[in-house]
Amino acid sequence: MERKNLWAPWRIKYVQGLSGKTSCFLCDDIASPEEDAKNFVLWRTPEAIVVFNRFPYNNGHLLIAPSRHIAHIEEATELELTALMRLIRDCQKVLSLAIRPHGFNVGMNFGRCAGAGLPEHFHIHVVPRWDGDTNFMHVCGDTDVISQSMTELYTKLVELSQKNNLPTV
Ligand SMILES: [Zn+2]
Secondary structure, eight states: OOOOOOOOGGGHHHHHHOTTOOSOHHHHHHHOGGGTTTTTEEEEOSSEEEEEOSSOSSTTOEEEEESSOOSOGGGSOHHHHHHHHHHHHHHHHHHHHHHOOSEEEEEOOOSGGGTOSSTTSOOEEEEEEOTTHHHHHHHHOOHHHHHHHHHHHHHHHHHHHHHTTOSOO
């Protein structure tokens, strides 16, 4: 069977920025609610935060993270684990309303060797998928297109969240 990966060339900026970085962008986002729109923070709950991945694998790629700076899932409380799982559900709900994906990848990476870009603060990726999107992203994959569509989608998700009382924590 042919192996198909999403091709996301704009991510090179992110990969190049990884070395020597010590700050945690999730904690930076959590600490500055007045900059939520600028930082693409979609939701805040007592236990967690939902932000756009600014270097997305696909349109609508969201990150769900506990509000606490913890690296390992075993450090999370039962309350946090439940909150994170509910947010996976709500992310799928709002993305389905907004952009009608055909499917989702939901996943976590622990450790740099496993592909974690920020191993010190664990988080869950929610990546919308469409039939044939591996080909589509190759055609449209430049940074300007992505950041433009990200701003539009952010506005749309904020509106839909208000209209549908999301997140339903
Ligand atoms: Zn952190």
